[in-house]
Amino acid sequence: MPSLTFVLPHWLYWAGLIVFPVFAMVMARRTKARARVHGDWRGYSLPLAYMILIAGGMLGLHRFYLKSLLGLLFIPVFIFILVANGEQREYRASYSDAAALVESAQGAITREGPRIAEMEGQLPDLREKLAQAPEGSIGFRLAERGVKRAEGRIASSKERLARAKTDLETARPAAETAAAGRAFWRDMAAYAFYLLVAMMALDAVLMPWLKRRAEAKVAADDAERRAESEADEILHAVEDVEQGGDQKHLTTGWTGVIDRMSFYAGELVSYWAVIAVFAYYYEVIARYVFNSPTIWVHEAMYLMFGMQYLICGAYAMLTESHVRVDVFYAPLSPRRKAIVDLATSVFFYIFAGTLLFTSLIFAWDATVVDEVSFNEWRIAYWPMKWAMVIGGLLLVLQGISKLAQDVRAVANPAGGA
Known part of the structure; x- marks a missing residue:
C-alpha cells in the first residue's frame, strides 16, 4: 500500500474554517429558497453525489444515494483492505520481534565467541599456577579460586552462545516468514485499493448518468416520487421549526444588531461539525487503509472545537440554550423572569468580563511570541487565542443586549404578573 504523507497547510486550515461555513450557509439558503419556490421534489443533487463520492466512495455510499444496489460491491473490497492491513500489521509486529531476536543473537555470537577463546587461552596458565602453588597456602587458594571463576565464566559464555545459536536458528526463519507474509498482504491491500480507486473513478465519470437513471426510476414510480416529495416537505418543515424557534429570540433596534451577530456567528461555526466529519474520515482512511496515521488531524479538530465552544456561547445565551435549574424560574411571568435575570x-458579567480580559492577555502574548504547537505540525496558536477574544466579546455584547431587554420587560407594565 502507498503511504500518505499529506500534512494540512496552516493557511488552508484557517481559510477552510472561514470559507467552508460561508459556502455552506449560502448553499443551504439557496436550496431552501428553491424548495419553497418549486415545492415539488426537484431530483438528486449532482454536487452532493460527488461530495458523497469523495467522503464515502470507498463504501459505495454515492451509489446508495443514487438508488443503486451496486454500491454493495464496494463494501467487501473495503473490508478486505482493512483485513489485509490488519494482517500486515500482525506480520510487521512478528517481523519486528523476530528481527530484534536475530540481531540480539548475532550480537551474542559475535561477543561470546572471542570471549570464550580468550578465557580458554588463559585457563592453562591459571591451572599451572594452581599446580605450582603449595597446597593449603594463600596462593593455592587464590589460584584455585581463579581457575573456578574462569571455568564458570567459560561455562556461562558457552551457555549464552548455545542459546544465541538456537535463537538464531529459530528467529531467522520466523523473520523471513513474517517478511514474506507482510509483503504478501501489503500487495493484496494495494491491489484491492487500486481496484477501489478504479471503481470510484469509473463512477465519477458515470455520475451524471447514474443521477439521470435514479431520477428516471423515481419519476416512473409515482408512489416513490410522492414519498420523496413528502420527505422533503417534512425535512423543510422541521428545519423551519428549528430555525424559527431560534429566530424568535431576535429583537429589533440596536439589540437586534447584537442578536444577529450572535445568531450568525453561531450558525457559522456550527458548520465546523461537517469539517470534523471529513477530517476524521481522512484520519480513519489514512490510519487503517494506508497505515499512515496523522498528528495534525487531532490537533486541528480539538483547536476547532475549542473555538466553536467559545464562539457559540453568545448564540447559546441568545437562544436560552444554557443549562439552568428551571424549578423556580420556569413558572414565573416574563416580567418576573426579567427581574431575576437582572438580579x-x-x-x-463577572464571568464574561474575566473571560474577555484574560483571553485578551493570552491572545496578545501568543501574538507577540508567535506561539506555536509543540508537535511537528507547529501551527500558530494566536488565531485560536483571538477566537477566544471574539467569543468573549460576543458573550459580553449579548449580555448587554439581554440586560436591555430585561430592563424593557420590567419597565413595560404589560409584561407584569
Whole structure:
C-alpha cells in the first residue's frame, strides 16, 4: 500500500474554517429558497453525489444515494483492505520481534565467541599456577579460586552462545516468514485499493448518468416520487421549526444588531461539525487503509472545537440554550423572569468580563511570541487565542443586549404578573 504523507497547510486550515461555513450557509439558503419556490421534489443533487463520492466512495455510499444496489460491491473490497492491513500489521509486529531476536543473537555470537577463546587461552596458565602453588597456602587458594571463576565464566559464555545459536536458528526463519507474509498482504491491500480507486473513478465519470437513471426510476414510480416529495416537505418543515424557534429570540433596534451577530456567528461555526466529519474520515482512511496515521488531524479538530465552544456561547445565551435549574424560574411571568435575570446578571458579567480580559492577555502574548504547537505540525496558536477574544466579546455584547431587554420587560407594565 502507498503511504500518505499529506500534512494540512496552516493557511488552508484557517481559510477552510472561514470559507467552508460561508459556502455552506449560502448553499443551504439557496436550496431552501428553491424548495419553497418549486415545492415539488426537484431530483438528486449532482454536487452532493460527488461530495458523497469523495467522503464515502470507498463504501459505495454515492451509489446508495443514487438508488443503486451496486454500491454493495464496494463494501467487501473495503473490508478486505482493512483485513489485509490488519494482517500486515500482525506480520510487521512478528517481523519486528523476530528481527530484534536475530540481531540480539548475532550480537551474542559475535561477543561470546572471542570471549570464550580468550578465557580458554588463559585457563592453562591459571591451572599451572594452581599446580605450582603449595597446597593449603594463600596462593593455592587464590589460584584455585581463579581457575573456578574462569571455568564458570567459560561455562556461562558457552551457555549464552548455545542459546544465541538456537535463537538464531529459530528467529531467522520466523523473520523471513513474517517478511514474506507482510509483503504478501501489503500487495493484496494495494491491489484491492487500486481496484477501489478504479471503481470510484469509473463512477465519477458515470455520475451524471447514474443521477439521470435514479431520477428516471423515481419519476416512473409515482408512489416513490410522492414519498420523496413528502420527505422533503417534512425535512423543510422541521428545519423551519428549528430555525424559527431560534429566530424568535431576535429583537429589533440596536439589540437586534447584537442578536444577529450572535445568531450568525453561531450558525457559522456550527458548520465546523461537517469539517470534523471529513477530517476524521481522512484520519480513519489514512490510519487503517494506508497505515499512515496523522498528528495534525487531532490537533486541528480539538483547536476547532475549542473555538466553536467559545464562539457559540453568545448564540447559546441568545437562544436560552444554557443549562439552568428551571424549578423556580420556569413558572414565573416574563416580567418576573426579567427581574431575576437582572438580579443575577452581576455573576454573568463577572464571568464574561474575566473571560474577555484574560483571553485578551493570552491572545496578545501568543501574538507577540508567535506561539506555536509543540508537535511537528507547529501551527500558530494566536488565531485560536483571538477566537477566544471574539467569543468573549460576543458573550459580553449579548449580555448587554439581554440586560436591555430585561430592563424593557420590567419597565413595560404589560409584561407584569
